[in-house]
Amino acid sequence: MTRLTAEQVLDIPGKIKEFDRQLLKKTGCSLKELALDVVAPALTPAAVPLNPAACPVAIIPITAGAGTIKGFSEALCAVAAYLGFPAFITKVSDVAGLARAYQGNASIALMADDYLYAAINLKTRRVVGNDEATAKGYTAALGKMAGGIAGKEVLLIGLGPLGVAAAQALLQEGAGLIFYDLVREKEAALFKSCTGEEQQRITIGLSLEQALARTCLIYDASSGSAFIPAAWLPASAIVSAPGLPLGLDSMAAQKVADRLIHEPLQIGTAVMLFQALS
Ligand SMILES: NC(=O)c1ccc[n+]([C@@H]2O[C@H](COP(=O)([O-])OP(=O)(O)OC[C@H]3O[C@@H](n4cnc5c(N)ncnc54)[C@H](O)[C@@H]3O)[C@@H](O)[C@H]2O)c1
Structure with missing residues (x-):
């Protein structure tokens, strides 16, 4: 933590x-x-x-x-x-x-x-x-902003304890997931721990740019700072970001200002x- x-x-x-x-x-x-x-x-x-x-x-x-x-x-x-x-x-x-x-x-x-x-x-x-509660709260917030996430694909960035709890919460809500972590082995490890049915809804191994080109729903549970540039962010992006500090750079944050939830506790x-x- x-x-x-x-x-x-x-x-x-x-x-x-x-x-x-x-x-x-x-x-x-x-x-x-x-x-x-x-x-x-x-x-x-x-x-x-x-x-x-x-x-x-x-x-x-x-x-x-x-x-x-x-x-x-x-x-x-x-x-x-x-x-x-x-x-x-x-x-x-x-x-x-x-x-x-x-x-x-x-x-x-x-x-x-x-x-x-x-x-x-x-x-x-x-x-x-707190990890489980934060994961569920931000999953609910993403769902509210997106008009539901069941059947939609969410890019989950950061697979530490918070990200692992977020993966469970998002899968439970019926979302498909793209896992992305700077430590790429974490993607395969978390994928392996999921059930067969869940694995069918999970994609791993994409670059961050590729992943951002595939979905506008983003869940940032990482501890990285300002590594998501505005140029890679889809125009209609919706971002639920419990990770601290914010992974979006300042221009990206401005781009999604009304569709970004980010606070510390x-x-x-x-x-x-x-x-x-x-
Ligand atoms: N907002 C809240 O209420 C709340 C609650 C709990 C945790 N947090 C914050 O969420 C973050 C995650 O918590 P945690 O306990 O899982 O932390 P952690 O440090 O254990 O895990 C963070 C993960 O993010 C990954 N990461 C770091 N930089 C990255 C990048 N540039 N791209 C992709 N992945 C990257 C790391 O490799 C790691 O797997 C922390 O910053 C924590 O403070 C916030």
Whole structure:
């Protein structure tokens, strides 16, 4: 898991409302609706029997490994509160923080170290990891922007843990996939781990330029920066990009501005919270 930086998270609390407005404009769904769509796709928000107001969320700072990231806990707290969860950051960290979460009667604990960012339902013991939640949230966002992805081909760039989770989510939605990773062996390895039926929907071994010429649906789960030039990007490209930093170069990002979802943690955290609650 690549660590977030303070610069990536510091302005999340102040900009979450605007982020949600943009998400609604691009996908037709608010952050809450998108998360609920992952958790309970057939239900409208009003009909979903999930009540965030009754489920306090404790955010526990963890100092292990490389330590806490400035603004990270505050960003998680802002996202949870925005979604209607009573949320608090424990005043103490690590084990003492977990104890405070229980003492404060929290329903869900959110915590992250250098390896795992997880939401843990302290009452039901359900554990939700960020990779899976982010993968599903961005798959839902791509589907909303594209009017569905079943039967369509998606270029999945970056096959680390997030990309592997994204492949599962995209295949589950019925998409065909082109795998692309800078480390080309990862394409064959992930292909081999898929079922025979899934393999029939997967293409590997194309260059990035060839892959971009074949589809306008792009899922960037890579850690690469600005390696996708505007000239290679189809005019009608739709891009779901959880990977940090953004793989599109600045001109490519401008080209798809209204059809690009890219942010560092709001979508993943929203899906984690509602999955943990469900
Ligand atoms: N937005 C979010 O909510 C969110 C959530 C989880 C992870 N992330 C970010 O997503 C990225 C991927 O996460 P991960 O844990 O899988 O990281 P990882 O570093 O384990 O994997 C990244 C993969 O991208 C590939 N890659 C790098 N540059 C590339 C390029 N130019 N072309 C093609 N492939 C390239 C690498 O070879 C690697 O396989 C990280 O940057 C992480 O910070 C974002």
